[in-house]
Amino acid sequence: MGILGNTRWLYPQACDNRQNVKIYQVFRTLFDDHELITNVTRAGLMRPTKDVYFPSLGKTEDRQNWKTMSNWLHLDMNPLTGRTTTYGFEYTAESHFEPSDDPLSAQNKSTNNGMRVRKLQAILALVDCRQQDGGFHAVPGFQHYIATWTKSNHKLCLRSNQSSDPTTVQIPWDDPIREHIQCMPIRKGSLLVWDSRLPHGNYPNSSNQMRIIQYLHMAPIADEALRPFPLLKEDLPETFQLTELGEKLYGFKSWESDLAQHRFQEQKNPEILCQVNYERLERAIMKDRCDTKTKNRSPVVEPTD
Template structure:
């Protein structure tokens, strides 16, 4: 599928998401200022310069990568390009165990909301009377059977995953070391996130066969609000502080989505903190397999981009923490795929515009999303979070938290 056709496919959805159901013009009035939204004009948006992804000298199918002990090299690369690939954070055995657990998660319908608190007696009875069609890993013809929600984005459902190998990966010392190096601190809290999979859209030995139904959406976005985060305008700064305080007060962890929300409100650039996101690949992931893409070096230019469209997109999307790049913005066609080997992890600066490109191969893409944030304690939010995490960790069969894991999960203090 060409980029032009991707633009057409998302245009209607993009307009709905960005403009909402009301007028395209609105007022930003926080009691002290009122700003009228202006129409979005792509020709006036700051053009972020393109930088090509450096490739691995030993195998140019993949992005340049480092080992977790190359702290100086990976830090310098991260500062310049806004992302870095760390290889061999998982062993071959850990990759196999992660893939097996991902399939077990699908086959057992672990993505169902009822799995969070357990099915009711009525639901159990209904399953016995009319067993649901199940996904089976060895039979692609079943991969349409009740596929998880968010499949269009390559994410396996809405729920954070608390299972043995997924939790092992979250307390992996190499993964922790890489995050600690880039965030320049030891006291971290690991996010309890989700799994991802792109089903293969091509059939081996049948080059003309394409399963369009399994194509995921082309996406480019920020998991923060660029205007609230980077601009000095008083109206955005006041709104950022207010929104962050309100969001934090809402995180009770009674709902599983709170684990997904917790790392989207990161304050403003004036705080001086480093905010990152990441994902771990379980299988080799080449360009045509689809998956993670990024606008290289975007973190150096996000503030200029945001300033150039603050009176249009900035006003319109002031309350969002996930901001999609408009399909008419020149930036929309600029991201590049970050291809990685199995067992590799990519970490990116949260100021980077990123997203995913659809699969165009006979290979699936399988991954685990992972974030960290500065550890905190002594608040009702921290206590609520720890209580739920402790309960879910205890329910994970065969898993035992290490001393490092207990600290990363927020179950023990950093000394």
């Protein structure tokens, strides 16, 4: 699918991108709200599949088996329940993978606000992502018809609620909206933002170049469904310099409003705190293994005359 695992990208540049002023200004403008938080999530990568040069072989070859799923199209929300993906944030209600007990009345909960509150997702292109390099596609304008579509796909949304990922709806292969899919190549350094009510996905790489992006979402602190992912400053890279803006986006400091300060004092979700501790331990183990390999590596002996 072009998603690089489930590991949070905590590299210095990735962390810095989340506090980038220009990216923040984009979301601030679209939300018409300056008190925002950022998610902490992963990256996307698609290997080249055509005319790939292999130095060990001294030639180029195609790798069709490296291609990702074709025509993957989904919603990162369930329009019947109103639940939207919280990945990379701290969720405040049901777990990301927990179905709603009463899906027909789920939207009555203030946290299931996906059909009432604007939700935005985005990718940041880390290299030029040409159309032939694979990548993002979507059905533009669908958010204006999602209510009608939901009525026609009531059973699909009910089944999705009972699936392993109840905040995602996979669009059927025979759905006529697929006729309106548009591929969206983007230049290096560009930010592509879409409404969470938009069906979207990735299509395969058919070139000899890598496609690499960073998933990067922001949300207003007023969104009751979300809180900043509860990292500690010690979880961030040593070489990363947190800015004043970054302190607030990452949730280390509160924004100024009474609402923001109230939310800053809210009790953290114990399930998420357990997840954070597990990931912290996992990173420590990986670092220890890397350090051990480095220490055990044989020194390079320079040839003498």
